[in-house]
Amino acid sequence: MNAPQHNAALPTILVVDDSPDILILMEELLSDQYNILTASGGAQALEIIEGSVPPDLVLLDCMMPGMDGYETCRKLRSSSAAGTPVIFLSALSSIEERLLGYSAGGDDYVCKPFDMPELIAKIERQLAVVSSKRELGNQLNEAVNAVMSSADMVGEVGVVLDFQRALNACTDYAGIAAQLFESFERYRLDGCIRIQGKMGMVSLNSKTTCTALELSILDHLAAQKPDPRIRPFGPHTSFNFGSIILFLRDLPMTRSPDMDPELAERHGRAIDNVALLIEGACTKVTALDNELAVRELNSTVIKMVSMTRLALADISAKNKAMSNEVQTLFESLAKDVDDSYMNLGLLSQQEEFLSGLIKSYMTAVIQALAKGRETEGKLGKVIEQLGHLK
Incomplete structure (x- = not known):
């Protein structure tokens, strides 16, 4: 166990491991960011905790002689450091080992050999959780007490x-x-x-x-x-x-x-x-x-109806312009033909036949365009009915 000069502005971390090399390594790697306490076993760790202000976090080796990490964690949860987060350090990574850590009251689990950035990220996350819990602790305790009282x-x-x-x-x-x-x-x-x-x-x-x-x-x-x-x-x-x-x-x-x-x-x-x-x-x-599915479907239908309505309006406007243009062209053609009769030397019967032929084609084309407008009208009614379904 060591007791270096602590910086009150830094969080305190207790590292528990039976390997002296691991304790030295962890102190060297973490002492710039945290106050580091070390213990070579579970009993010594509990002694440190009971003899001073509980640390802000515990890094706890799972496999130690005598009292292992899981038993140490269970005893810690019954001590003055019951709310201190515990991150287990272990060379074992199976779900069974993780479940043992969870059952003992651990908060996270890091496999050896560990990646230092990952370890520091997990430490910071747990310290942030502790800070949040402290802020909300009183309100949470009141709420839990109220629920537990009413349960009976x-x-x-x-x-x-x-x-x-x-x-x-x-x-x-x-x-x-x-x-x-x-x-x-x-x-x-x-x-x-x-x-x-x-x-x-x-x-x-x-x-x-x-x-x-x-x-x-x-x-x-x-x-x-x-x-x-x-x-x-x-x-x-x-x-x-x-x-x-x-x-x-x-x-x-x-x-x-x-x-x-x-x-x-x-x-x-x-x-x-x-x-x-x-x-x-x-x-x-x-x-x-x-x-959610109904809302998404309704949104899709609304968009489709709106897009179709705009497309139909555009088609209708183009068809109307085309109808007016066709009629104008046929009227111009008829006038040009009438003006040309004097130079063609046609008989009156031939002139009437030619004029009638032009008019009949004009009538047929205009009627065909009119049928297109009827189709537009029917499609418009269908779109309006779809719009009412939304």
Whole structure:
């Protein structure tokens, strides 16, 4: 353990690792940006925490002799540093190892050998979360206390009914997730959720966006086959209903024979009630997606009707101009022919025949253009009817 001169303006990080080389390396790499404390084991780390002001963040090795990182983290969560973020450092990267870190109360997980920019980015993210939590801590505690106090007065069935009524006011996925977490709190449950559909995707826990560990767990659940929809996940339970994926901690689906029968029954009812809540939430997701699809379709129809109306108006104007031009041309032709009769030496019958022929063709062309205008009129009525459908 070392106790260098600290800069009060810098965050304090406690590095816990049984390797002296790692402790020296971490102090050299991080001391310019943070106050660094070091401990060679879990017991020494807890001693440091209890003997002074808790650090702002803990970098904790998973595999250590004696008290390992997971046990150290569990004890830390029961100490004065219960709210201090913990980033696990481990050479193991499987989902099982990450789940152990999540169950122990960790906030993030970095694999050895780690990339220093990545580690610093994760440290900064956790420090930012801590800062935000401190600002909202008092209000959050009051809200949680109010919810927990009212939970005893509402039955399990009432929670489901209240949730169904509250869904009517939800206009996006985040609102649905908020209502679900409010119901989970009344059941004394907590975890993380992902909702995905036409409106995008949200991944949230009961307080804010998911931590890195929670995101990795949700990704793991999303990659699994959806059947069965409800399955045990260690001492926890996962729900995969397609558009909604949920992970609830400390809700065992598999219950040991020595478990208290009343507690086992309560866990079973909780799983059934959560499934009902998710089914209702999935129905609301589908309804929101359908409303979005209808709005997009209406917008497309409106644009098409407007474009067609403009095109029809342009065609009508061009047809009218063409009709006037054709009539003018035929009248000019007839006049020129009449003026030329004197020079052609035609008989009166031939002149009448030629004039009549020109007039008949003019009449036929004008009638053909008139039929085109009739077609324009019918098309215009269809466009107006489409416009009323919006």
